[in-house]
Amino acid sequence: MNQMHKAGKTLLVLGAVFTVGLGTAGTVIATTQNAVVTKNGETKKLYMLTSDDTNDILKTAGVRTSHGDLVLRSTNAQGNIEVNVRTAYPVKVIADGTEKQVTAHFGDTARDVLQEAAITLGPVDTVNVPIDQLVEENTKISVRRNHIVTVKADGISTQVVTSTDTTAKQAVQKAGVSLGKHDELTAEADQPLTQEQYVAVNRVTYKDEVLTEDIPFDTVTEDDSSMFVGESKVKTEGSSGQKKIVRRTKYINGVAGETSVVSTSVVKDAVNKVVLNGTKEQPQEEETSSAQISSASSSAGQQVNGLSYSRVLTGKCTAYTGGGTTATGLPAAVGRVAVNPNEIPYGTRLYIASPDGSYVYGYAVAADTGGFVYSSSTMVDLYMDTEAECENFGRQTMNIYILN
Template sequence: MVLRTHDLRKKLREHLKSSALILIALAAVLGSSAAATDWAGALYILTGVEDSAIVLDGSQDIPDLSDRMMYVASGSKGYDIRLDSKLDVTIRHDGQALTTVSKKESISALLTRMGITLSPLEMVAVDLSDQELVLTVAEDVTYYDEVREAEAFNTVRVANPDLPKGTERVVQEGMDGIRTSIYEVVWSNGKCISRQFVEELDSTAVDQIVEYGTAVSSVGRTDRIASISKNADGSGTLIFESGATLNFSQAKSMTATAYTAGHGGADYTTATGTFVEVGTVAVDKNVIPLGTRMYIVTNDGIVYGMSVARDTGVKGNKVDLYYNSYRECIEFGRRSCTVYILE
């Protein structure tokens, strides 16, 4: 027989919070000979009264059920549960439901008083989830055990493109808590034959959140953009395959050409007085101010990469990219590109 006070999927959480299910596996001695004694000679398993099931086999302390008007007692023949008087009791057995009011008596004595003699294979489950006491007598019993265990907090690391690479900060302190798990437990013939995990309800542990910086001032020429995060104002972040990030304030669609020293009147020094090198870009200073740091990618996939506006000689929405050889300039030709203005 499977005992389910509520549908498992819809109401298991609510049921387990208020339930105090007491499973009593009674031995065959609870027949005519047991009726003459106060002791059931039984194995009692209590669930819902502690963080996990309690087996009354002498290995644990006797629990206090006085708030339920019940008392666990022990004697030479084992354990039994004594009831206070005037408790409403329903007994379910062989498809019938009997009702009575308890006297100051043990559960085994109550069953005997109601004319119920257990077979060697039957067990008694005592459900305290409602105001009345419900006893179910059956050969097979399934119940759900709520187990609470201490759980250490986890540390979650989150990339922050606004923090310099190599730095980190704790934005939420972690806190240890309690994890609550549900197990389905099956008893048959007075023995536990199965205990299986059902689900984890919740945990009170609080994750520690650590932000680590990924922002860099430049990336290597072999590093490639893995993704781009854009903001509504046109700014955003370039996220590279290495994990490094570059923040940009603007992405400009422009036309790119190429030049090299000694051709077309180009000199070996720039308008700002530096020597030309790969990464030097000639701009219209009214469009892109001199000294601006950029990351440039053509629309057909050529990565020019990190660059600085150091030279002049072009007009309008154009950039002229420095290459070391005239052949590279010819191969590059004229292409559409995106110029990311770096912060």
């Protein structure tokens, strides 16, 4: 209570203050006295009293009291009686989730009522009425608990006072910080800040990068009855496809973070490579020889493509690749072919072409031993640069010209 209350209570302890129901019995005084009666700030003066009983004085002054009213009595320096009546009335106090009713008296302030209700205000708590404002009957006093939140954004820290139901996002907005679409907070954005907290704003941006990748083609085979078993050729060359990949990188305050794939789309489909494999059975060949000697004359006058040859061998040829070193110690290369050295000695110069001239391998040298020597009737294995060339060639009948 205020200072007047404190004085009244002191007098009450000393037995000089009376409240309704506690007055002394009527007393006739030998000499007359004067009195000043004040109720809720309105004063009446009484003269030549015949009784100094408090209740008689109030009755003489026409002042009525009710239960709970505060009646303070004192005697001034002139010996006159002073009686101060302060009316009691209810006031509601709401704080910390509870509501209570407190009895206040005329002249009390909001501060007095909170003190009477044992409510202690924190340094940043707020009240719905001015703290030193006089309260009236049925006044409602509401206390809002607040705390200080530090908001850091863009290298600047700002302190704001917030209530216990203020969310992190609201605190940031109160600090005057604008949030971008992807920005993140170090506290749950929509959860109340129940205590003093530190909330940082992380600026988030995204950057997309478009990449292209090849789609490898597959190789499929098909049967072809027009070719002999063991023969093959490429029907359709394969080609790689292409796909577009969009990768997104997350930047937090300008620093690159996680990267993820957000979309993948096919720009060009891959085309499968189709290889035909022969299914027709090979005709029976004489076992006595892997080649037939051409009936053509072996005279030195015979020429092929401007080259003089001594004889012609006609037989099956295959193709191989892969590099390495030949049986004669030379590096494998186009023009260095594998033979059966018992039939075609190493170092023999050759010219190789199909009988109808539709395929020309050209000039060659017997430089390697074929793996076919003991397992097939192949006469010559032609070295080529790529597997595709080998597959295209397959197994064909060729003329092998023995050059002079």
